[in-house]
Each structure stands twice: as C-alpha cells, then as structure tokens.
Amino acid sequence: MESLDTVLAAHRAYLLGWNIGAAGGPDLTTYRSDxxxxxxxxxLRVAGHTPSEALVEARLRLRGVPRIWWVGPDSDAGTADGLVALGATEVARMPIMTVALDAAGDAPTPAGLHIAETTDLDAFVAAYARVSGIPAEGVAATIEREKAFSGDGTVIRLAGRLDDGRIVGTAVAWLSHGLVTLYFVGTQPEQRRQGIGAAMTRAALDLAREHGACTAALTSSPIAEAVYRRLGFQPVGEFRLLTF
Structure with a gap:
C-alpha cells in the first residue's frame, strides 16, 4: 500500500493537469483551469506560509475564478483554522480513502450497462458536468481543458452507457505515482440506486490493475462513502475544503 504522501502527490498531479496558471512551488501549490x-x-498545499501570507498570494493567482482550498495532511498544521479566522467558510470535510486492489470488493454490472473507455469528450464531459455541478456555460471550457489535459501520469475516461448509447455513469482513472486515483465518479440522477456508481468504480479498479497499479485512492463525498466502504476503501486522511 502506497504511503499517504504518495496518495497526496498523485492527487496534486491530477489537478495540476488542469492548470493554465502559475502553479507555484511545493510551499504554495495552486492550479487554475479558468x-x-x-x-x-x-x-492544493500550504507549507511554510502563514494563512494570511498564503491568502494574499493565492488571491493574486486565482483572481476572477471560483476556487477551493484543499487543506489536507500535507499542509501545515493550523492552516484550515487560520483561514477560517480570516473569513473562509468550510464547505466540506472529505475523507481520503484507499484500498489495495487485490483486496477490493466486487460490484456487479447492472443489466444493460456497458462500461468502456471513451474518447468522446463532448458527451463525457456533458454527463459528468450535470452530476458535478459544472454550469451549462462552463461545459465548453471544461471540454477544452480535458482536451488539453497534461499531467504527470495517464488519464483514462470510462463511460457507462445504456443500450441506446446514453451515458449514465462516468469515472476518470488517473494513473500516477504507482497508483490509480478516481475522479468524476458519478451517475445521472434518474439512474441512481441501481449500482451504477459501484460498477463504474469496480471497472476503474480492474483497469488500473491491468496497468500495474496496486492501490486505488479517492476523496469521497458523504453520500458516496458507504458505497466505497463496501468496495473495501478505508479512510487514511481527510481534506477540509474551504472557500472565501
């Protein structure tokens, strides 16, 4: 099982793949997709800066775009509370979860669901945007950023389609730092509670094993945590997500 530091490094590498701005260094790592x-x-990380110093610099780099602070185990202790004292609002606490691929649980694929890698970014992004809260006016920009994605690893996009071709489930498998990290695992609202999310996750784990990974990682929303626990994922840390 990879260390938590490795899991966090892989997470940073994925989000930096979206970056078109100044990423900074390991002491204050930012990403900007527009x-x-x-x-x-x-x-993504604050180390060696007071919260007030970090806030001033981050505002310069991220001016004009909505943004989040991922304050996790790789940021200095007290960063989150310091940001809150400066006016930040904590919007979520998300567990960082991992599982060894040879110990992951099974998840059956629902009848009529076909999961495969996709390169149809227009349809894929439109599907995950609807679930992830990306506004309609932001879909075109998201598609362009997906097309231009460039990170220290390999990104594989999985679409779960029904017989009529509609995408009802999505998952992004990010292969980096010797493990797979999952993003945009989602199910269209009208198709939920049918096991699609678990099946998409299991398919991504199978694919990662074929590529030589031994560990899977993700950050979970509260609503999905039970699904991931059933697949064998366990918390190894936590992100506090803050905004101003």
Missing part, C-alpha cells in the same frame, strides 16, 4: 467551477481552480 473553468467556472469551484473545484477546478484552487490551492
């Missing part, structure tokens, strides 16, 4: 969606612009 997509009008809070989680696609933000601060």
């Amino acid at each position: 997509v009008p969606h809070v989680t696609l612009n933000g601060v």
Whole structure:
C-alpha cells in the first residue's frame, strides 16, 4: 500500500493537469483551469506560509475564478483554522480513502450497462458536468481543458452507457505515482440506486490493475462513502475544503 504522501502527490498531479496558471512551488501549490467551477481552480498545499501570507498570494493567482482550498495532511498544521479566522467558510470535510486492489470488493454490472473507455469528450464531459455541478456555460471550457489535459501520469475516461448509447455513469482513472486515483465518479440522477456508481468504480479498479497499479485512492463525498466502504476503501486522511 502506497504511503499517504504518495496518495497526496498523485492527487496534486491530477489537478495540476488542469492548470493554465502559475502553479507555484511545493510551499504554495495552486492550479487554475479558468473553468467556472469551484473545484477546478484552487490551492492544493500550504507549507511554510502563514494563512494570511498564503491568502494574499493565492488571491493574486486565482483572481476572477471560483476556487477551493484543499487543506489536507500535507499542509501545515493550523492552516484550515487560520483561514477560517480570516473569513473562509468550510464547505466540506472529505475523507481520503484507499484500498489495495487485490483486496477490493466486487460490484456487479447492472443489466444493460456497458462500461468502456471513451474518447468522446463532448458527451463525457456533458454527463459528468450535470452530476458535478459544472454550469451549462462552463461545459465548453471544461471540454477544452480535458482536451488539453497534461499531467504527470495517464488519464483514462470510462463511460457507462445504456443500450441506446446514453451515458449514465462516468469515472476518470488517473494513473500516477504507482497508483490509480478516481475522479468524476458519478451517475445521472434518474439512474441512481441501481449500482451504477459501484460498477463504474469496480471497472476503474480492474483497469488500473491491468496497468500495474496496486492501490486505488479517492476523496469521497458523504453520500458516496458507504458505497466505497463496501468496495473495501478505508479512510487514511481527510481534506477540509474551504472557500472565501
């Protein structure tokens, strides 16, 4: 099982793949996609800066876009509370979860669902945008950023389609630092509670094993945590997500 530091490094590498701005260094790592969606612009790490110093610099780099602060185990202790004292609002606490691929649980694929890698970014992004809260006016920019994605690893996009071709489930498998990290795992609202999300996750884990990965990681929303626990994922840390 990879260390938490490795998991966090892989997470940073993925989000930096969206970056078109000044990423900074390991002491204050930021990414800017210019997509009008809070989680696609933000601060990934604060080390060696006071919260007030970090806030001044981050505002310069991220001016004009919605953004998030990912304050996790790789940021200095007290960063989150310091930012809150400066006016930040904590919007979520998200567990960082991992599982060894040879210990992951099974998840059946629902009848009529066909999961495969896709390169149809127009349809794929439109599907995950609807679930992730990316506004309609931001979909075109998201598609362009997906097309231009360039990171220290390999990104594989999985679409779950029904017999009529509609995408009802999505997952992004990010292969980097010797593990797979999952993003944009989602199910269209009218198709939920059918096991599609679990099946998409399991398919991504199978694919990662074929590529030589031994560990999977993700950050979970509260609503999805039970699904991931059933697949064997366990918390190894936590992000506090903050905005101003």
